[in-house]
Amino acid sequence: MPERTREEALLKVGVIGYGYWGPNLVRNFFEAEETTVGAVCDSRPERLALVKNRYPEIKVSQDPRELIADPDLDAIAVATPASTHYELGLSVLGSGKHLLMEKPLAATTEEGLRLIDRAAQAGLVLMVDHTFVYTGAVRKMKELVQSGELGDIFYYDSVRVNLGLFQPDIDVMWDLAVHDLSVMEYVLPASFKAVSATGMSHVPGQPEDVAYLTIFFEEDFIAHIHVNWLSPVKIRKTIIGGSKKMVVFDDLDPLEKIKVYDKGIEVANGDEKLHELLIGYRTGDMWAPKLDQTEALRRMVLHFRDCIQGNRCPDTDGKAGLSVLKVLEAASRSIKDRGRLVEL
């Protein structure tokens, strides 16, 4: 087998949008040996000046069409506001380039579906930047669920609160719950079925800053997400309860992010009149596995390249992005109606 040359393997990416998240994408595509950045686009000259100062060799442009038309680029990463995702994504795929789309995939499920179709027709990779899916902690949770070590899944509960930046155009669910939904979509062996959301805005004219989502699945368990921009303390905690073991993921614990508890209940089948006696508690060791420390974005960037070069489907493909998008849309309807169940 002839050795694959580095040149063959190098993926050249253009990045559209150099605001809050774009610099992280540029840094990771630039630093990985297997990928590089050919051009960066942003409508604001002062943002492009930052690129020039830090990466003198990268081309910059204020016009996304320049990057989309650039024959030198293999793929485009889009890190602009959600309202622009559909148009930009369609153009990128139309130019024959692979697409990494910042979450959410699009502003509506209809748009999302069309992007998925277009990528499929063109045989191009469409990947959504669900960054958390590429952390060592979340991959460990998936491993624990998938291997059956947790037993049957009972519930998934997540809290993501802090004194957060109010965003003018999206509410706290689209800002924060999107992370929990993308993790659930990856970790849980189940499909979202319906959602009931409640919440409130405390600044007149602004979107909701506190929200609670209960998500029902086709299988016999539920999930709940609490997101809040007005919390005096920062909490990032997820609990997955299983029939055999339970997991706590505390993203703020510097060392022991994942703890696996050998705890649960034991239900014996017996005389119904004795039911109070037949539920026993089990409590055993706790175990905090060592986690892979690779930076999530680095792992994502390499996975994007592997999917393109190996013609494989990404862990966070368009379908995953669409699932998350559907729940957000349904939750936005439910929250207006104070918890009314919205089927997906």
Added chain:
Amino acid sequence: MPERTREEALLKVGVIGYGYWGPNLVRNFFEAEETTVGAVCDSRPERLALVKNRYPEIKVSQDPRELIADPDLDAIAVATPASTHYELGLSVLGSGKHLLMEKPLAATTEEGLRLIDRAAQAGLVLMVDHTFVYTGAVRKMKELVQSGELGDIFYYDSVRVNLGLFQPDIDVMWDLAVHDLSVMEYVLPASFKAVSATGMSHVPGQPEDVAYLTIFFEEDFIAHIHVNWLSPVKIRKTIIGGSKKMVVFDDLDPLEKIKVYDKGIEVANGDEKLHELLIGYRTGDMWAPKLDQTEALRRMVLHFRDCIQGNRCPDTDGKAGLSVLKVLEAASRSIKDRGRLVEL
């Protein structure tokens, strides 16, 4: 003014029910100088043997009617299952004795209303044992809310989860959320208006073991309660977000149960196009006030006696008990319908 003799002031109480909670009531009524226990009733001889062994001077009986008819007793505390509250309570009040009722006040709001009416007609004190209301931490929270130190209240969020005892006849809301509701009823200057509840049972034939309640108020804020019998970790944490300050109540912190954060947002009125610039963050000192360490039940027992002797209305009167009961009933209906809003 002649000095009131101790004999005049001594309140003599009978306790019906010596299961899980009754012993705590007996101990506190027995140990306080201003109150004493005249008789204890339980249908199980082995429970009465425990009373005899520990308190040889207290009369025991298997028949509640004996205590209710006992002219020696001033008041009766009822600590039996909720289904028996109404009949027992009615008999107690009918005998002219003051009544301390274990939460919930009754099994239905209709029963609760009748107990309240009966006590009012008879001019007797009807108090509900919302124990948490009598802790130093909850009284401090009320003080902070009432004094305006927190500003406008934005939200109330409470988590009460652990690997808990499954109860055969009630679900996790009636077991645990009742505590949060009783605290809210006391602390918040607002009336419950509607509730949306979701949850699930994981043991066939058993009541819900995980539940989430969003409660809407007539005022402009919401509350949320998460209760769970299947959590690998124990959490007892309440956050009250206000426009000026925010409070975190962590009941598991041995020393600093209440923390007051000088944190919040500042909203300036201005050009709408600049709205993203007009929400500023404020973060200042944190302060953990020293709390009164009196045991909650002791404070409750003394308050019961003070209300009887001073002819005053208890902090946790029948009306408070009824408010909590209504939310629980509505939540039970909402949870069956997966989050449907139930108005109170």
Added chain:
Amino acid sequence: MPERTREEALLKVGVIGYGYWGPNLVRNFFEAEETTVGAVCDSRPERLALVKNRYPEIKVSQDPRELIADPDLDAIAVATPASTHYELGLSVLGSGKHLLMEKPLAATTEEGLRLIDRAAQAGLVLMVDHTFVYTGAVRKMKELVQSGELGDIFYYDSVRVNLGLFQPDIDVMWDLAVHDLSVMEYVLPASFKAVSATGMSHVPGQPEDVAYLTIFFEEDFIAHIHVNWLSPVKIRKTIIGGSKKMVVFDDLDPLEKIKVYDKGIEVANGDEKLHELLIGYRTGDMWAPKLDQTEALRRMVLHFRDCIQGNRCPDTDGKAGLSVLKVLEAASRSIKDRGRLVEL
């Protein structure tokens, strides 16, 4: 095999001293099925009234000689101030009764030695109440050290601080460090060799309220104890560093008191000039084993009976008590001389 009757096995104990600790001894000897309490002695009538009220069937006396002479008692537990241990202990052993002595074994090593000799001559059990040795956590630590799971022991570090009760007659080392020394004596496979202690008193005329002890062993490791009566926060934390694994024992953690870290250094033998490269770090999983939840005093009480009936040597025998006493005596000399090494 003939069934052993309960009467044969029952150990009847007298307890001298019903102050702070005596009630715990009485309760445990009374509640265990295999032991009972025949008599309690205290010089203060009000303390004996407490005994009478709680345990009407137990004989009480103000004179220890009554208990010592009582032919009905098999053993005596002494829970009086250290200055009285020697005289009382000698009398107990002289009467042919087994002896459980509150720590420290005696006021001086000379006294301690004589008590040990006397017990040996009389063929009686002499046990010291090093309670911590009988906790599930400390037994787990011993198991981890003894099995070699930690590898070579590098150090033992313990912190035991809080805003503590000043004791008029003993300093903070005799009050608190005695616990750490008794745990070390049990857990570590090594003998105390020398001690250097520093500390200070902050109340004129009072004993030291802050102290630091470094203890040297015959083997190649050191131990350190920090005890403090003037700390604003309570800390109870012990770390044992080993060449393979390390243990953290946090006695204030309600659930995970013992954590075993798969962490350490790896030293390769190589070119000395490259020594900076030859020390590598290893970091792996963390594991919190489930601990035996039996109350320590209950386990101790049963062990005392087993040793008497099986003619066995206690885990905390006179020799163990003497080792601890020697370190305390040496530390008291060293602290006066600001850290001067005192050989044992």
Added chain:
Amino acid sequence: MPERTREEALLKVGVIGYGYWGPNLVRNFFEAEETTVGAVCDSRPERLALVKNRYPEIKVSQDPRELIADPDLDAIAVATPASTHYELGLSVLGSGKHLLMEKPLAATTEEGLRLIDRAAQAGLVLMVDHTFVYTGAVRKMKELVQSGELGDIFYYDSVRVNLGLFQPDIDVMWDLAVHDLSVMEYVLPASFKAVSATGMSHVPGQPEDVAYLTIFFEEDFIAHIHVNWLSPVKIRKTIIGGSKKMVVFDDLDPLEKIKVYDKGIEVANGDEKLHELLIGYRTGDMWAPKLDQTEALRRMVLHFRDCIQGNRCPDTDGKAGLSVLKVLEAASRSIKDRGRLVEL
């Protein structure tokens, strides 16, 4: 008053040593508006390549003499191993340039004294990089001590442990305890008087990796430092006990690094026989003040410039550096002799 031009105020610095710490100095001198970096020196070409890549406009050199002779530079920061501090420092001062010396000031107190003398003779600023002194937390501690809010100081206790990098040429005291000593020197209103140190090396041929220092002052309190390169957990905790209040500084707490406890003891003067009754405990609120979030190195860099331009004495001048150095030297002697007191 004529406006001071930026050119007048700009301090141009050369940095010698671009290893572990040098890059932080370069970044801060470069980013502050009032200072800039003219040249960087390191003997290793690969380190200089990093400088060139990141800061194309900064001159680089492998020879420190080039920087020292450079008339364009106002001051030199030296961030090389301690053994080179004396020679380099003397040359810098000899060239008429101000000097920022990485801690420790020098390898011996004799060298340190000569540097101080030389700087004084030349009228140049000599500042030691005791970085912690410039953190918001340490400045708050000094404020609390100096204002008398803590009352009389009783003790200072610090723990600084983790699984740390073994350094070939210095022991754990010179690596870690130097930080605590520099903080003490700044915060405490007292002079170091004597030290007793114990510790051990666990790698043959290597310096001590665990050490305990007790430091005696001229005033009536003591300090203790625990440093350890072999701890499975990271701890950075300092407690200052005062007669009125006590402070806990936990550098790993992301939000509440400084907590002030209104706790202490109250000693009444009275009959000596009643001494046990005369020590009472006081426990009140806890308070976590908001801290200045300025990066410590940025504050230090600006302070260096202010001292030079205002001809003022730095908070961490040569004298402060010398005090710290003396304790380290004495501790190194004491540790060899297992805790023998070494007077300063």
